[in-house]
Amino acid sequence: MSAMLSVRDVSAGYGGRMIVEGVSLDVPAGQIVAVIGHNGAGKSTLLKAVFNLLPGRRGRVRLGDTVLDGLAPQRLLAAGLAYVPQERSTFPKLTIAENLRMGAYLLDDAALIAERTERVLALFPALRARLGQLAGTLSGGEQRMLEIARTLLVAPRAVMLDEPSIGLAPKMVDTVFDTARRLAGQGVAVLVVEQNVRKVLAAADTGIVMEMGRIVLADSAASLRSDDRVARLYLGAAGRAFSAPAHP
Numbered sequence: 254m255s256a257m258l259s260v261r262d263v264s265a266g267y268g269g270r271m272i273v274e275g276v277s278l279d280v281p282a283g284q285i286v287a288v289i290g291h292n293g294a295g296k297s298t299l300l301k302a303v304f305n306l307l308p309g310r311r312g313r314v315r316l317g318d319t320v321l322d323g324l325a326p327q328r329l330l331a332a333g334l335a336y337v338p339q340e341r342s343t344f345p346k347l348t349i350a351e352n353l354r355m356g357a358y359l360l361d362d363a364a365l366i367a368e369r370t371e372r373v374l375a376l377f378p379a380l381r382a383r384l385g386q387l388a389g390t391l392s393g394g395e396q397r398m399l400e401i402a403r404t405l406l407v408a409p410r411a412v413m414l415d416e417p418s419i420g421l422a423p424k425m426v427d428t429v430f431d432t433a434r435r436l437a438g439q440g441v442a443v444l445v446v447e448q449n450v451r452k453v454l455a456a457a458d459t460g461i462v463m464e465m466g467r468i469v470l471a472d473s474a475a476s477l478r479s480d481d482r483v484a485r486l487y488l489g490a491a492g493r494a495f496s497a498p499a500h501p
């Protein structure tokens with residue numbers, strides 16, 4: 254299958270210090286690719302690099318036939334690539350409805366906005382129930398949902414999620430991964446960075462392990478689920494999801 258999101262030989266860092274080096278990966282339409290790795294491995298840096306947020310980035314990124322290199326974030330969004338960063342990114346003083354409208358700022362067709370909003374809210378009943386509530390008063394999980402919902406208003410062809418489950422209660426974690434699966438079911442290419450290795454490998458089609466800015470292992474999620482190295486390094490002896498910092 255040809256890749257929807259194609260990343261080729263991407264290197265990037267901060268202020269001339271390279272963090273991510275020579276990373277290539279493909280995310281086919283309708284599939285979830287999970288990136289796992291210890292704290293500081295460069296996972297967030299990789300997503301920022303793909304989203305053209307790091308000056309001096311090298312390599313090539315394509316979405317379908319569109320070359321994304323050098324495009325500003327709004328242009329990337331317009332081209333169909335959405336990104337939910339690891340940090341919270343809702344507008345706390347705005348309501349859910351207003352936050353969603355911000356996500357639709359690239360659209361100028363009121364009927365289309367209404368239709369898309371309706372479709373997105375069907376995925377997130379908890380948000381529909383409180384459209385007038387200020388985003389800042391939502392639980393962490395609800396805010397994550399809102400961030401994801403907001404990016405879906407542009408009907409992206411590919412979505413990058415950085416640690417979508419961080420800080421969420423177990424039930425909410427399941428909801429997040431269900432949502433990712435449903436997006437993939439609609440043909441979206443999903444690239445997700447996760448510390449919850451067990452959950453993400455259960456939801457993903459492919460897994461990629463990053464260490465020190467490089468890909469050290471890439472395989473089907475099923476193979477990685479039964480890979481000794483993954484179990485030892487990322488799942489812990491007791492089978493607990495990895496959660497401790499890598500650096501002593």
Ligand SMILES: Nc1ncnc2c1ncn2[C@@H]1O[C@H](COP(=O)(O)OP(=O)(O)OP(=O)(O)O)[C@@H](O)[C@H]1O
Pocket residue numbers: 267272290291292293294295296297298299339448
């Ligand atoms: N804005 C920044 N300026 C300088 N160095 C940074 C910056 N952001 C991250 N780094 C460094 O880049 C390296 C990789 O960080 P990154 O955030 O990509 O890791 P990560 O794999 O996402 O980790 P985590 O699992 O903790 O989120 C780290 O050594 C970090 O200190």
Ligand SMILES: [Mg+2]
Pocket residue numbers: 296297298339415416
């Ligand atoms: Mg990170």
